[in-house]
Amino acid sequence: MSADDTPDVVVLRQKIHGLSADEYAETLRERLPDKNVVLARTPAEERELLKQTPVATGFNIDADVLAEAENLDLFACVFAGTGHLPMEALNEHGVAVTNASGVHGPNIAEQVVGAILSFARRFHVAWRQKQRNEWRSYPTHELQGSTVTVIGLGAIGQAIVDRLDPFGVDTIGVRYTPEKGGPTDEVVGFDDEAGFHDALARSKYVVVACPLTDTTRGILDSDAFKTMHPDTVLVNIGRGPVVDTDALLDALRGNAIRGAALDVTDPEPLPDDHELWNFDNVLITPHNAGHTPKYWERMADIIAENVERLGKGKTELQNQV
Structure with missing residues (x-):
């Protein structure tokens, strides 16, 4: 992969509320036209892309991939709750975590x-x-x-x-x-x-x-x-x-x-x-209150703001956990 193809944001292959990860990636591309937003479609792609990207987003990330994710600065969780995440491992590897507070x-x-x-x-x-x-x-x-x-x-x-x-x-x-x-x-x-x-x-x-x-x-x-x-x-x-x-x-x-x-x-x-x-x-109702057609729009706003902050060398992020 050439330097020009290096991902700025990786969307993990995870669906929530019946919403497609493809739609999430496309929404992020529209919100971040100058950034390379890539959707990981297979487990192998996820592992490879996580080695290169500074920002990944999804509802979970495996602790065992973090050792190889040397460039990862931020995991943007698409859930408001983060109790399911391997927080100790993320902290150990210096990866900041944000959540979806406000999206719902x-x-x-x-x-x-x-x-x-x-x-x-x-x-x-x-x-x-x-x-x-x-x-x-x-x-x-x-x-x-x-x-x-x-x-x-x-x-x-x-x-x-x-x-x-x-x-x-x-x-x-x-x-x-x-x-x-x-x-x-x-x-x-x-x-x-x-x-x-x-x-x-x-x-x-x-x-x-x-x-x-x-x-x-x-x-x-x-x-x-x-x-x-x-x-x-x-x-x-x-x-x-x-x-x-x-x-x-x-x-x-x-x-x-x-x-x-x-x-x-x-x-x-x-x-x-x-x-x-x-x-x-x-x-x-089947845990359905969180469903909204504007879910990805609101998530993209949070990530775009934090990508801009990271680009300016800021360490304080929106919705940081």
């Missing part, structure tokens, strides 16, 4: 608002009656005046709060550093058990928008569901294990909550014989 904000926030409105206006009842050609009025709810707790105030949590604002709701945010405040009317900390349960007790909608950590794993347990009002709806677009599935099932069986909208579950994928499928008041 608009689409996931719209999914959350849609789920909340669906439960408020009880569209699921309308769909069932339509299937029976049944013209019969049914009671509904109003979102206005409700309290919504958003667990996690990262880019996605903030986008959710922004889109809820015009609906006239009161919002409570839960975050690690409540002293930072946030876009919500109130903020409590994960370690403030009394404040957290007070928020759950007052909320008609509880939205999970946090990553999975030792602190958040199972934070919505049987005690949390006992605290929630029977009219509360759970919306989870974060990670499945943040919610204790057995406790959620108990709450649903006992009418301890009004329902749930789950884009993520534990286990995942949800087995076809799992009890969660059987509840009329549970909306399940």
